[in-house]
Amino acid sequence: xxxxxxxxxxxxxxxxxxxxxxxxxxxxxxxxxxxxxxxxxxxxxxxxxxxxxxxxxxxxxxxxxxxxxxxxxxxxxxxxxxxxxxxxxxxxxxxxxxxxxxxxxxxxxxxxx
Amino acid sequence: xxxxxxxxxxxxxxxxxxxxxxxxxxxxxxxxxxxxxxxxxxxxxxxxxxxxxxxxxxxxxxxxxxxxxxx
Amino acid sequence: xxxxxxxxxxxxxxxxxxxxxxxxxxxxxxxxxxxxxxxxxxxxxxxxxxxxxxxxxxxxxxxxxxxxxxxxxxxxxxxxxxxxxxxxxxxxxxxxxxxxxxxxxxxxxxxxxxxxxxxxxxxxxxxxxxxxxxxxxxxxxxxxxxxxxxxxxxxxxxxxxxxxxxxxxxxxxxxxxxxxxxxxxxxxxxxxxxxxxxxxxxxxxxxxxxxxxxxxxxxxxxxxxxxxxxxxxxxxxxxxxxxxxxxxxxxxxxxxxxxxxxxxxxxxx
Numbered sequence: 143x144x145x146x147x148x149x150x151x152x153x154x155x156x157x158x159x160x161x162x163x164x165x166x167x168x169x170x171x172x173x174x175x176x177x178x179x180x181x182x183x184x185x186x187x188x189x190x191x192x193x194x195x196x197x198x199x200x201x202x203x204x205x206x207x208x209x210x211x212x213x214x215x216x217x218x219x220x221x222x223x224x225x226x227x228x229x230x231x232x233x234x235x236x237x238x239x240x241x242x243x244x245x246x247x248x249x250x251x252x253x254x255x
Numbered sequence: 256x257x258x259x260x261x262x263x264x265x266x267x268x269x270x271x272x273x274x275x276x277x278x279x280x281x282x283x284x285x286x287x288x289x290x291x292x293x294x295x296x297x298x299x300x301x302x303x304x305x306x307x308x309x310x311x312x313x314x315x316x317x318x319x320x321x322x323x324x325x326x
Numbered sequence: 327x328x329x330x331x332x333x334x335x336x337x338x339x340x341x342x343x344x345x346x347x348x349x350x351x352x353x354x355x356x357x358x359x360x361x362x363x364x365x366x367x368x369x370x371x372x373x374x375x376x377x378x379x380x381x382x383x384x385x386x387x388x389x390x391x392x393x394x395x396x397x398x399x400x401x402x403x404x405x406x407x408x409x410x411x412x413x414x415x416x417x418x419x420x421x422x423x424x425x426x427x428x429x430x431x432x433x434x435x436x437x438x439x440x441x442x443x444x445x446x447x448x449x450x451x452x453x454x455x456x457x458x459x460x461x462x463x464x465x466x467x468x469x470x471x472x473x474x475x476x477x478x479x480x481x482x483x484x485x486x487x488x489x490x491x492x493x494x495x496x497x498x499x500x501x502x503x504x505x506x507x508x509x510x511x512x513x514x515x516x517x518x519x520x521x522x523x524x525x526x527x528x529x530x531x532x533x534x535x536x537x538x539x540x541x542x543x544x545x546x547x548x549x550x551x552x553x554x555x556x557x558x559x560x561x562x563x564x565x566x567x568x569x570x571x572x573x574x575x576x577x578x579x580x581x582x583x584x585x586x587x588x589x590x591x592x593x594x595x
Contacts, residue, residue, distance in 0.1 A: 145267075145381070146388045151551035154266040156440055160518045161269045203480040206473065220469030223476065268377065270436065270553050271384050276375070278559040279398035280334060280422075282414055 184237040188230070189244045193255060195226050328368040329405045332386045333557070334415075335362050335394035336426040342393060347386045348373055356408060358415035361422055363399075364390060365411060373402055387557055395430045396557045397422060421564050429561060431528045432506060435554035436521075437538065441493070442547055443486075443516040450485045454478065487513070493545075494520050500541050504534040509560055519548070523560040531555060 151157055202219050205211050211219065234240070246254040330348055338357035341364065347353045351366040364386070373379045383401055390396045405411045415422070466474075490513050497520065502508060505524040514521045526534045535552075542550050 145385060146391070147270075147384075147554055147556050149263070149267040149270050149551065149553040151263075151266060151438075151549070153440070153549040153551075154263045156517075156549055157438060157551050158265045158269060160438075160440060160515050161266075161273075163515050164518070199476060200480070202473070203477055206477050207480075216473055217467060217469050220467075220471075220473040224469060224472045266551070267553075268380065271380055272375075274556060274559040275380065275383055275398065275401040277400075279400050279557075279562055280403075280564065281400045282403060282418065 181237060181239075184233075185239055185243060188233055188237065188239060189246055189254065191233075192230060192244045195223075195230060196255060198226070199223055327407045328371065329356075329365040329407065329411055330368045330373070331399045331403045331405060331411065332364045332366070332383060333390055333399050334397040334422045334426070335364055335390060336360070336430065337394050338362050341390070345386055345389045346382075348379055348382050353386055356411050356415075358412055359419060361415070361419070361426065363411050363415055365405070368404060375401070391433075391557050395426050397425050397429070397562050398557045398559050418564070425562050425564075428563075429525070429558045432525050432558060432561075433528055433531065433555035434558045434560060435524050435526055435531075435534060435552070436556070437497075437501065437524065437553075438518065438522070438551040439493075439497070439520040440517050440549040440551075441490075441519040443519075445547075446489060447482060447486055450482050450489075451478075454481060454485075490519055497541050498522070500537045501534065504530040504537060507561055525558055525561045526555075528555075 202211075202223060206216070234244075244255075332347060332353060335355065337355065338360050339362075340355055341353060345353045347366040349366075349369060351368070353364050353366040355362040355364050366386075380401070387396055387398050405414065494510065494512055498508070498510065501522070501524055505526050507525040509523050511521040513519060524534065538550075538552055542548075
């Protein structure tokens with residue numbers, strides 16, 4: 143069996159490693175097993191919460207960068223973000239979900255986060 | 256030398272898989288019996304690289320999702 | 327009769343020489359108007375994703391590429407008889423024709439680049455630490471410390487992305503010179519700086535390869551992968567409707583929400 147297409151690299155192992163990290167060759171099946179349904183729902187909800195949390199964090203960072211927060215505001219935002227982060231860690235643990243699992247593929251738009 | 260040859264096969268296979276499993280012309284509908292309707296056994300790259308012998312052994316192993324025979 | 331479909335070609339003629347596909351079956355062209363679908367008959371209902379089936383599929387397409395313009399079809403697209411194939415051809419004739427015309431005499435090349443993400447980040451953090459030493463900031467509460475830590479991460483990531491974009495742009499300018507179309511994925515993982523495909527005219531292949539070697543040279547700490555020539559897998563454009571999808575993973579957020587709602591009966595609440 144001979145193919146015309148060539149794959150040239152001096153570092154095949156490294157590329158295999160990186161490509162396997164993003165390996166999503168087959169579409170994910172929606173499994174209607176009851177435990178998985180609950181987990182699937184939790185995953186969806188937590189993904190959305192995580193999105194909002196990250197957006198809030200980013201927004202806060204932009205304001206810190208622009209120096210547009212007062213000392214008091216920095217205190218409050220810090221406390222809120224810290225609580226949010228800890229809460230999310232807790233929820234992820236409860237549902238046995240990893241960071242990489244909380245993402246959605248939007249096709250041509252790439253991943254949600 | 257052998258290691259490089261084996262690893263190169265992995266990378267080539269990954270490049271091909273990425274293209275033929277995800278890209279190109281994708282059509283669906285009643286007349287098509289394709290990936291959407293039939294669960295293909297894809298056990299990941301590690302398994303794809305095993306010898307034919309190992310594949311035969313694995314055929315008895317648990318399947319990812321139910322297999323449907325098209326009627 | 328199960329017809330495994332490999333690709334759509336810009337010809338209604340038969341295949342010149344024997345090409346063997348899955349199950350060792352001979353492939354043949356089912357013509358429709360001035361194009362055709364290249365198929366082979368299957369005995370087994372399901373072809374698993376094995377090395378041999380994958381390579382057999384790819385080889386058919388590459389052999390076809392030697393004689394025709396090919397729109398490669400997704401693995402395991404099987405039709406129920408000749409009528410099934412013809413029905414599909416009728417539905418998508420215009421789209422297939424447009425793609426064939428656009429992709430004629432063009433091939434796809436893939437370029438992937440790995441960069442030392444850890445080293446880049448370390449360097450950024452070191453230069454940021456240096457700046458801070460010159461401008462010390464009082465410690466403060468745990469809330470403030472949290473913000474400070476987050477902000478440092480934010481700055482590091484921002485600069486990291488900016489550096490990535492700089493490198494990618496430099497490389498892309500070179501490659502684009504000989505490319506008709508391109509698709510770039512930046513920082514697919516931290517280390518995978520670039521995952522790109524370029525559509526190149528057949529007679530510009532050598533120039534393109536040369537441009538690649540030229541870029542590769544100075545970037546000694548980067549790792550490169552060059553693949554091709556492929557048929558234009560990544561450049562087939564089909565209209566987005568319920569049946570036609572360019573990328574099989576395309577599922578929008580709304581669909582996923584609806585699916586989950588249905589599964590948990592949430593839609594009945």
